[in-house]
Amino acid sequence: MSTFDTLGLDAPLIQAIQDLGFTKPSEVQQKAIPILLGEETDLVALAQTGTGKTAAFGFPLIQKIDPTRKHTQGLILSPTRELCLQITNEIKLYAKYIPGLHTVAIYGGASITEQASQIKRGAQIVVATPGRMKDMINRGLINITQIDYCILDEADEMLNMGFYEDIQDILSNTPKEKRTWLFSATMPKEVSVIAKKFMNQPVEITVGSKNSGASTIVHEYYVAGSRDRYQALKRLADAHPEIFSVVFCRTKRDCQKVAENLIEDGYNAAALHGDLSQNQRDLVMSSFRKKQIQMLVATDVAARGIDVDDITHVINYQLPDEIETYTHRSGRTGRAGKEGVSMVIVTRSELRKISHIEKIIQQKFTLKNIPTGMEICEIQLFALANKIKNTEINHDVDEYLPKINEVLDGLTKEELIKKIVSVEFGRFYNYYNKTRDLNASEPSDRGDRAERSEGYSSNADSVRYFINVGSRDGFNWGTLKDFIRDTVGLGKDDVYKVDVKDSFSFFNSDTTAKDIILETFHEFKVDGRFINVEVSTEGPGNFKGKPKGKRDFDRPGFKKSKPSFDKGGYQGKGGFDKKKKFEFDPAKKSKRRQGFG
Numbered sequence: 001m002s003t004f005d006t007l008g009l010d011a012p013l014i015q016a017i018q019d020l021g022f023t024k025p026s027e028v029q030q031k032a033i034p035i036l037l038g039e040e041t042d043l044v045a046l047a048q049t050g051t052g053k054t055a056a057f058g059f060p061l062i063q064k065i066d067p068t069r070k071h072t073q074g075l076i077l078s079p080t081r082e083l084c085l086q087i088t089n090e091i092k093l094y095a096k097y098i099p100g101l102h103t104v105a106i107y108g109g110a111s112i113t114e115q116a117s118q119i120k121r122g123a124q125i126v127v128a129t130p131g132r133m134k135d136m137i138n139r140g141l142i143n144i145t146q147i148d149y150c151i152l153d154e155a156d157e158m159l160n161m162g163f164y165e166d167i168q169d170i171l172s173n174t175p176k177e178k179r180t181w182l183f184s185a186t187m188p189k190e191v192s193v194i195a196k197k198f199m200n201q202p203v204e205i206t207v208g209s210k211n212s213g214a215s216t217i218v219h220e221y222y223v224a225g226s227r228d229r230y231q232a233l234k235r236l237a238d239a240h241p242e243i244f245s246v247v248f249c250r251t252k253r254d255c256q257k258v259a260e261n262l263i264e265d266g267y268n269a270a271a272l273h274g275d276l277s278q279n280q281r282d283l284v285m286s287s288f289r290k291k292q293i294q295m296l297v298a299t300d301v302a303a304r305g306i307d308v309d310d311i312t313h314v315i316n317y318q319l320p321d322e323i324e325t326y327t328h329r330s331g332r333t334g335r336a337g338k339e340g341v342s343m344v345i346v347t348r349s350e351l352r353k354i355s356h357i358e359k360i361i362q363q364k365f366t367l368k369n370i371p372t373g374m375e376i377c378e379i380q381l382f383a384l385a386n387k388i389k390n391t392e393i394n395h396d397v398d399e400y401l402p403k404i405n406e407v408l409d410g411l412t413k414e415e416l417i418k419k420i421v422s423v424e425f426g427r428f429y430n431y432y433n434k435t436r437d438l439n440a441s442e443p444s445d446r447g448d449r450a451e452r453s454e455g456y457s458s459n460a461d462s463v464r465y466f467i468n469v470g471s472r473d474g475f476n477w478g479t480l481k482d483f484i485r486d487t488v489g490l491g492k493d494d495v496y497k498v499d500v501k502d503s504f505s506f507f508n509s510d511t512t513a514k515d516i517i518l519e520t521f522h523e524f525k526v527d528g529r530f531i532n533v534e535v536s537t538e539g540p541g542n543f544k545g546k547p548k549g550k551r552d553f554d555r556p557g558f559k560k561s562k563p564s565f566d567k568g569g570y571q572g573k574g575g576f577d578k579k580k581k582f583e584f585d586p587a588k589k590s591k592r593r594q595g596f597g
C-alpha cells in the first residue's frame with residue numbers, strides 16, 4: 001500500500017497532509033504526484049470528481065515553486081468562483097508549513113482592485129477563473145509571462161462553459177517553456193483539442209475508465225408518470241430520513257419551483273441557480289455545508305461549484321439534456337471514497353436514455369420501485385425509534401419530571417411508546433395513508449388527476465388549460481395531445497387529461513410547463529388563425545358548458561368558419577409539415593426552449 005511518504009514529497013508537505021488527516025494517497029494522486037515531481041512534463045489526468053485532483057496537482061506544484069522569489073510561478077485556471085475559492089483554500093492548507101508562499105484567488109463578482117493589490121504584494125500561485133483572469137491581463141494588473149506551470153483544472157467544465165477563447169488568450173500570455181497540467185473528469189473532443197493544441201507530448205493518466213463514474217456510486221432509476229415527478233421526489237426523500245442531497249433540475253424555473261414546493265411541504269430545501277445573486281448563492285451554499293439544508297435543488301451550471309463531501313444522494317429530478325452531464329451530477333456524491341447513490345426519476349418515454357447513460361458511465365443502473373406510502377411510514381417509524389434511542393438525555397428536564405409523571409400517570413410503557421411515536425409519526429401516516437402506487441406501469445394518460453393527487457393540492461402541481469380547437473378542427477385527444485406537445489416541445493407524458501369538445505378542448509400539464517405553454521401559444525397562428533391557450537378557470541375535467549370570457553372563436557369571422565388545417569386534422573409527426581403550416585420561426589422556438597430547457 002502506497003503512502004504519501006513514498007511519493008517523494010518534502011517534509012513540510014507531509015506534515016500538512018498529516019494535519020489534514022489524509023492517510024493514503026488517492027489513485028490519481030499516486031499516479032500523478034511522482035510523475036510531476038520527477039520530470040518536467042505536460043500532463044493530462046482524467047479522474048472523476050471527488051478523487052482528490054486538487055492535491056494531485058497541488059502538492060507537486062507547491063513543492064516546485066520557489067517561495068523566496070515573489071513573482072507568479074504557477075497559474076491554476078478553474079471554471080467557477082466557488083471552485084476557485086475552494087482550490088485556493090486547499091492550497092493554503094497544503095502550504096501552511098512553507099513560509100513565504102502566497103496563493104491568491106482571482107474571480108469575477110468581487111473587487112478587481114483588491115485582487116490586483118493582493119497580486120502586487122506577491123503571489124507565487126494564482127488561482128483564477130478565465131473571465132476575470134483575462135480582464136486582469138488586459139488591464140495590466142497581473143504578469144504571467146514568467147510562470148513555470150499552468151494548470152487547467154476541470155478542463156471539461158471550463159470548455160463546457162464556453163471559456164475556450166479566454167483560455168487561448170490567457171495561454172498566449174504565458175511563456176512557451178512552461179508546463180501545462182490538465183485535469184478533467186471527462187475527455188470530450190474539446191478537451192483533446194486543447195491537449196493537442198496547447199500541450200507538448202503530455203503524459204496521460206487515467207483513473208477508472210475514461211468518462212466513467214466513480215465506482216463508489218450506485219445508480220438507481222425510478223419510473224414515474226411525468227406528472228408524478230414531484231410526488232416521487234418527495235417519496236424518495238421521505239424514504240431516506242437522513243438524506244443530504246442535491247436535486248438536479250433542467251431549468252432555473254423548475255429548480256425554483258421544485259425548491260419552493262419542497263419548502264412549502266416542510267422540507268429543508270433551497271434553490272441554487274443563476275438567477276440568484278452571488279450573495280444569495282453564498283448564503284445557500286453555506287447553509288448547505290452546515291447541513292441546515294437537506295435538499296439543495298440546483299441547475300447544472302449552478303451546481304458546478306459544489307464540492308461538499310458528505311452528499312448521500314444525487315437526485316436527477318429530470319435527466320440532463322446532455323447525457324454527459326450525468327457524470328458530473330452523479331459525481332457530486334460518492335466523494336472521497338464515500339458511498340453515494342445517484343437516483344434518476346424517469347418517465348417511460350425516457351427509459352432508453354438510461355441504457356445510453358449506462359454505456360457512457362460503464363456502470364449498470366438498478367431499477368427500483370418508488371416506495372409506497374406504507375413503506376415510507378415503516379421507514380420513518382424505525383428512524384424515529386432509533387432517534388429516540390440515540391437521543392442524549394437533557395437533564396434540564398429532570399426538575400419537571402414529577403409534574404410530567406403526573407400528566408402521564410396511568411399510561412403503560414407500551415401506551416407511552418405508542419403515543420410518543422404517534423406524535424411525530426402521525427404527520428407521515430396521515431399524509432401517506434391510502435396514497436396510490438406511483439410506479440408507472442402501463443401507459444395511461446387519462447387517469448383521473450384529481451383523485452390521484454396526494455395532499456399537495458392538484459391545483460398547485462397541475463394546470464388545466466382551454467384551447468380553442470376541437471373535434472371540428474379534426475382533432476381527437478391523441479392528435480391534439482401530439483400537436484400541443486410537438487408545438488411546445490414537451491415530453492411524451494407532459495400533456496394529459498386531454499378532453500376534446502366540438503370547437504374547443506381542455507388539457508392539463510404540470511405547473512412547471514405552464515409558462516412555456518402559455519408563451520408558445522401567445523399570438524400563435526396556424527394558417528393565419530390564432531390558436532389560443534388559456535388557463536381554464538373550470539375545475540379539472542368538470543367543464544360542462546361554454547367557457548367564460550371572450551375567445552377568438554367568438555369573434556366575427558371566426559365563428560364556425562373552418563380553419564384550413566382541419567382537412568384531416570393534425571396528422572401526427574409524419575404528415576405534418578411544421579414549416580409550411582406554422583408561422584413561427586424555428587430559431588425563435590429553439591431559443592425559447594433554451595431559456596426553458
Ligand code: ADP
Binds near residue numbers: 029
Ligand atoms: P476533485 O478535484 O477530484 O473533485 P478534490 O480535490 O476536491 O477532488 O477532493 C475531494 C475531497 O477529498 C476533498 O475534501 C479533499 O480534501 C479530500 N481528499 C483529497 N485527497 C485525499 C486523500 N488522499 N485522503 C482523504 N481525503 C482526500
Ligand code: MG
Binds near residue numbers: 050154
Ligand atoms: Mg477538483
